[in-house]
Amino acid sequence: MREHLVEDAYTCASCGFCRFGCPVYREIGFEGASARGRMYLLKRVFEGKLGYTERVVDSFYMCAQCQNCKQLCPTGIDFGEDVAILKEMFVREGKLPSYLFPLRDNVIEKGNPFGKDAEERGEWLPGKYQTPEPSEYLYFAGCSASYASTRIAKSIVKILDQIEFDFTVLGKEESCCGSPLERMGEITKAGELMEKNMEKFKELGVETVIVSCAGCLKTFTHSYPKDFKVLHVTQLFDQLMREGRLEFQKELDKKVVYFDGCDIGRHCGIYEEPRNILRSIPGVKLIEYEYSREDALCCGGPLASSQPDLAHKIASSRVREAKELGAEIIATACPTCMVNLKEGAKLIQIEMEIQDIPMLLPKFLKKG
Amino acid sequence: MSLYEALCQIVGEDSISRDELDLLCYSHDLAPLPQELLKSFGMLNPEVVVRPRSTEEVSRVVEYANRENLPITPWGAATWSLGGVLPIEGGIVLDLSGLNEIYEFSPGNEYVRVGAGLVWKRLMDFLGTRGFEVGVHPTSAPSATVGGFIATGGGSGVGVTQYGSLGDQLLSLKVVLADGRIIDTDPWDSWFFVGSEGTLGIICEVVLKIYPKGEMKHLMYGFDALDHGVGFLQFLNGIRPHFYSFLDEEFIRFLNQKEKDLPGKELTVAVTLSGTPEEIAVYEKKIDEACQGEKYLEPLAVEEWEERFKIVLSLKSLGPTFFSQEIRIPIRFLGKVLVELKELLKNERYLIEGVGGDFGSIHILPLIMTDERKKSEFFRTFSLASSIAEIGYKYHGSIYGIGLYNTSHLPRIHGHSLNVMRDIKHAFDPKRILNPSKTTQMRIPAFLFNAVPRMMGSAPGLVSTFLKAVNLLPGRLIRAGLRLMGGKLR
Numbered sequence: 122m123r124e125h126l127v128e129d130a131y132t133c134a135s136c137g138f139c140r141f142g143c144p145v146y147r148e149i150g151f152e153g154a155s156a157r158g159r160m161y162l163l164k165r166v167f168e169g170k171l172g173y174t175e176r177v178v179d180s181f182y183m184c185a186q187c188q189n190c191k192q193l194c195p196t197g198i199d200f201g202e203d204v205a206i207l208k209e210m211f212v213r214e215g216k217l218p219s220y221l222f223p224l225r226d227n228v229i230e231k232g233n234p235f236g237k238d239a240e241e242r243g244e245w246l247p248g249k250y251q252t253p254e255p256s257e258y259l260y261f262a263g264c265s266a267s268y269a270s271t272r273i274a275k276s277i278v279k280i281l282d283q284i285e286f287d288f289t290v291l292g293k294e295e296s297c298c299g300s301p302l303e304r305m306g307e308i309t310k311a312g313e314l315m316e317k318n319m320e321k322f323k324e325l326g327v328e329t330v331i332v333s334c335a336g337c338l339k340t341f342t343h344s345y346p347k348d349f350k351v352l353h354v355t356q357l358f359d360q361l362m363r364e365g366r367l368e369f370q371k372e373l374d375k376k377v378v379y380f381d382g383c384d385i386g387r388h389c390g391i392y393e394e395p396r397n398i399l400r401s402i403p404g405v406k407l408i409e410y411e412y413s414r415e416d417a418l419c420c421g422g423p424l425a426s427s428q429p430d431l432a433h434k435i436a437s438s439r440v441r442e443a444k445e446l447g448a449e450i451i452a453t454a455c456p457t458c459m460v461n462l463k464e465g466a467k468l469i470q471i472e473m474e475i476q477d478i479p480m481l482l483p484k485f486l487k488k489g
Numbered sequence: 490m491s492l493y494e495a496l497c498q499i500v501g502e503d504s505i506s507r508d509e510l511d512l513l514c515y516s517h518d519l520a521p522l523p524q525e526l527l528k529s530f531g532m533l534n535p536e537v538v539v540r541p542r543s544t545e546e547v548s549r550v551v552e553y554a555n556r557e558n559l560p561i562t563p564w565g566a567a568t569w570s571l572g573g574v575l576p577i578e579g580g581i582v583l584d585l586s587g588l589n590e591i592y593e594f595s596p597g598n599e600y601v602r603v604g605a606g607l608v609w610k611r612l613m614d615f616l617g618t619r620g621f622e623v624g625v626h627p628t629s630a631p632s633a634t635v636g637g638f639i640a641t642g643g644g645s646g647v648g649v650t651q652y653g654s655l656g657d658q659l660l661s662l663k664v665v666l667a668d669g670r671i672i673d674t675d676p677w678d679s680w681f682f683v684g685s686e687g688t689l690g691i692i693c694e695v696v697l698k699i700y701p702k703g704e705m706k707h708l709m710y711g712f713d714a715l716d717h718g719v720g721f722l723q724f725l726n727g728i729r730p731h732f733y734s735f736l737d738e739e740f741i742r743f744l745n746q747k748e749k750d751l752p753g754k755e756l757t758v759a760v761t762l763s764g765t766p767e768e769i770a771v772y773e774k775k776i777d778e779a780c781q782g783e784k785y786l787e788p789l790a791v792e793e794w795e796e797r798f799k800i801v802l803s804l805k806s807l808g809p810t811f812f813s814q815e816i817r818i819p820i821r822f823l824g825k826v827l828v829e830l831k832e833l834l835k836n837e838r839y840l841i842e843g844v845g846g847d848f849g850s851i852h853i854l855p856l857i858m859t860d861e862r863k864k865s866e867f868f869r870t871f872s873l874a875s876s877i878a879e880i881g882y883k884y885h886g887s888i889y890g891i892g893l894y895n896t897s898h899l900p901r902i903h904g905h906s907l908n909v910m911r912d913i914k915h916a917f918d919p920k921r922i923l924n925p926s927k928t929t930q931m932r933i934p935a936f937l938f939n940a941v942p943r944m945m946g947s948a949p950g951l952v953s954t955f956l957k958a959v960n961l962l963p964g965r966l967i968r969a970g971l972r973l974m975g976g977k978l979r
Binding site: 128131132133134135136137138140141150151152153157158161162165168170171176177180193195196197411 | 504506508509510511513514515517518519524538540566567568584586587608610611614618629631632798799800801802803805806808809810811860861862
């Protein structure tokens, strides 16, 4: 692992191409906030001129790991991956920044980042889903949609119910997928949560896990054993639309811009399905960000729990860009992006409707 | 009032950093020079980095620095490797990347007015979606700034062979002078600042000529005989296509190590034509007729064009360190220069790239692969920089760019006119605050850049002990010593 970091530190050409798409650098503007800057710090560490001081550790925790820089790097360095290796090392050496302790403890002790009780997790569920039943399909709501943005989860259940899609939900038996722990480098602890969830999936004979959170999607596809299929809800809906089981009729006469979240986009390669869904709503005029798909700029969401001010500032830039395009709605496929973009809009007092795709859909659904 | 407080009053807290990690990051550029060597030249971190958001802020910062006799080092994106952005005398680093707005887009009058800190890629993307393009852009476009390319000469880039150098594209510049005055230049005065490397004034705003987007065609040819390739390149220079470049056999060999499958020819030449479809057809026919080599299929040429920003850098991991000295020579000597370069570098891992330049020149970039961690190997390759330069001088060419590391070549480049250059510098910047120790001042004694690396190659132990000893001296003492030596050398 260390060899890999050393190799990258010396391979870095210092060309600074990475700065173009770095959400943190774009906001802060100083060299130390860019991937190139941090690569240089790393090199100085390996030369023995700099230690992993608190400032240096903090600096790496300021990377959103959005991996836009990987797209731009001529030498093929995956800086986000390097940061993951470093964070794991920092945790092993007891260097996790203290501002991440509450988040870590909440996830480990309560199974969610908000520190809420597990009992409350299933509260939003309609009666018939209160107890998990054996099923081929399982909707894994994730922490955000279970506690904070419950409208996302409710919309999904409502839509699937309406077309009589057979599935189950874990409700209060669901635990965090492990993503927040993995992001901070607590790999062992994240693994424990993963095992807990896997056990439940096996008990119920689940073959396909449906997720609405892009963070869950990334974790399930990248870090869980490949024992089951994972579908983002936009993939499922797109599939159901093609099968003719899902149709939209009511008009939405608005300019909508789809926001490519990093976890669903760059990290999982899903770009078209969310767009297909939006296009299929009559009247929607789908527009594109100047930098979209692989080149999309991150909203700063991954930093929302550790550096909220910075994360909101970054998000406000994405909202401003959408406004300049003439967008009336920003549609996301990730609750983290949605919440963070809303904060961003609030920060600069721009009126903008920001909705996660499932939330947009129920009222346009063609009643069978 | 402290320096920090004073600057805070001008630009605000968010636009200023004295964070130790930031300061460290502003103390290097692309060149992989070992820190101990740089430090023995007096290199220090800046005291503070300021990132102004407007020309007025730049003006007030410079005015303050002038009053207080503080060195100011302007910073674009640090994508050069000659040490031009190193704050060798400490003081203020002025990061101009905050001047990144597109103030005016005038398709009717075919110009844009932009902040000097705007990144080329951003400008090109912006124009591209509106049916326009720039005449000239650098191959570091994804990170280089508009002002940075002007300040470093703008003579070797894409489009130069068709439109002339970047200086020819400038309609006006807004420049902050050393005393803080803001001036607007006309196209002729602009030339003062082209290639001035931030030593005469600080370019803040640029009015740049733009062109309606034309068609482009990309061609690629391979030559088994060096003579045929060179002759072909000389032919290209005569007809002035949009862009042409060559890669030598070694370059292809390295590329093929990196997931490519190109024919291993002695010279591989890429050409890009721009114009109307009719013009392009006529020129392509002419070029095909002049070619005594093999014409490659179009997708290969298109790929080469699309990767033009990344292709050289992509080989970095094979080094992992590159070392180079860019020379610009009249194209009629290309054959001789290539033969001599190959002879000089025959025991090295090297590759050679060339790009058509302005005024009938060709820029040759020999890249020597080394490893900065292996000190004696690194210094041996480092000392080749002056030998490469010698080949350039021998054939009526020169090195391209001075920055810090090439200041030891100043007498060689300017001869008697060096004093005139210094008088010009003095007229613009009597207090010597703008990017001091660069371009016209020989702060680095030549022996440090010629003899030391050579000795380092043969007796690394001795030299590294010396450098370690120098490094133990306080920075202030080193600076004073260098000032003394520099003064004598003047």
